[in-house]
Amino acid sequence: MSNTETTPTSGTGPGATGSRTTDPLATDLVATLAATLDEATLGRHTTDRPTDTTDLDVPTAYRVQRAVIERRVARGESLIGVKMGFTSRAKMSQMGVDDVIWGLLTDTMLIEEGGLLDRSGLIHPRIEPEIAFLIGSPLSGTITPAEAVRAIAGVAVAYEVLDSRYADFDFTLPDVIADNASASGFGVGTWHHPDALDLGNLGMLVEIDGRPVATGSSAAILGNPLRSLIAAARLAAEAGLELRPGWVVLAGAATAALPLPKGAHVRVSAAGLGRAEVTTR
Ligand code: OOG
Numbered sequence: 001m002s003n004t005e006t007t008p009t010s011g012t013g014p015g016a017t018g019s020r021t022t023d024p025l026a027t028d029l030v031a032t033l034a035a036t037l038d039e040a041t042l043g044r045h046t047t048d049r050p051t052d053t054t055d056l057d058v059p060t061a062y063r064v065q066r067a068v069i070e071r072r073v074a075r076g077e078s079l080i081g082v083k084m085g086f087t088s089r090a091k092m093s094q095m096g097v098d099d100v101i102w103g104l105l106t107d108t109m110l111i112e113e114g115g116l117l118d119r120s121g122l123i124h125p126r127i128e129p130e131i132a133f134l135i136g137s138p139l140s141g142t143i144t145p146a147e148a149v150r151a152i153a154g155v156a157v158a159y160e161v162l163d164s165r166y167a168d169f170d171f172t173l174p175d176v177i178a179d180n181a182s183a184s185g186f187g188v189g190t191w192h193h194p195d196a197l198d199l200g201n202l203g204m205l206v207e208i209d210g211r212p213v214a215t216g217s218s219a220a221i222l223g224n225p226l227r228s229l230i231a232a233a234r235l236a237a238e239a240g241l242e243l244r245p246g247w248v249v250l251a252g253a254a255t256a257a258l259p260l261p262k263g264a265h266v267r268v269s270a271a272g273l274g275r276a277e278v279t280t281r
């Protein structure tokens with residue numbers, strides 16, 4: 001499918017190959033690692049970290065991530081957006097990494113608002129509160145905050161369900177990039193008009209079964225989630241992609257992620273944006 005194909009570019013970002021000629025050994029490694037990670041997701045089991053046995057670098061890890069998504073697209077899924085990772089200190093220190101990364105979102109990852117999530121389909125899921133953007137016009141490359149704002153069709157409170165394919169969520173940066181930034185699922189509340197509020201400091205809350213379990217602020221996301229959207233546009237250009245109208249951009253978690261238990265009702269809210277809810281079984 002054309003929207004997952006890239007023109008390789010130089011640099012270190014998601015589309016970078018690291019060299020102009022594609023190394024056949026690396027190509028083989030990319031396909032093998034992608035198959036292993038994809039099969040771990042389908043089989044609901046963990047797998048070894050690639051960096052334990054290979055010297056996987058960041059550009060090659062992004063090629064693995066893309067190959068994982070291409071396998072999913074070949075099964076009928078479609079690309080519907082991107083998720084930013086490690087855009088907050090809370091997440092960087094929880095996971096022990098310190099670089100902003102991205103992962104790709106497909107339609108089967110979207111959890112219906114207020115819907116049910118069958119936890120038995122997952123390995124060891126976690127949930128985290130996020131801000132989501134709905135893209136209204138194409139974005140790619142270096143953009144100003146004003147350009148970012150103009151391209152937004154909506155903003156919403158959201159949650160992300162993470163499910164690392166590595167034991168104990170223990171990984172290095174290339175490992176987690178190859179594993180599509182631990183993406184598993186996400187849900188989005190009601191879209192709001194982007195002009196309606198200043199996104200720079202919205203109080204955010206996670207409740208499980210009515211009990212507050214985490215509080216934070218949208219300021220935790222790079223000082224303002226808008227900066228995460230600007231970073232997403234930059235990464236899109238590096239990957240030879242554009243953020244397309246109708247796509248969702250998850251800006252990254254405002255707090256550390258929480259274990260997602262079975263039989264739980266989770267509500268994530270942000271001041272002025274309402275809430276997003278999911279029940280697990
Ligand atoms: C990696 C994904 C990080 C975020 O919002 O910072 C992420 C992980 O924590 O396993 O999604």
Ligand code: MG
Binds near residue numbers: 083084
């Ligand atoms: Mg996240």
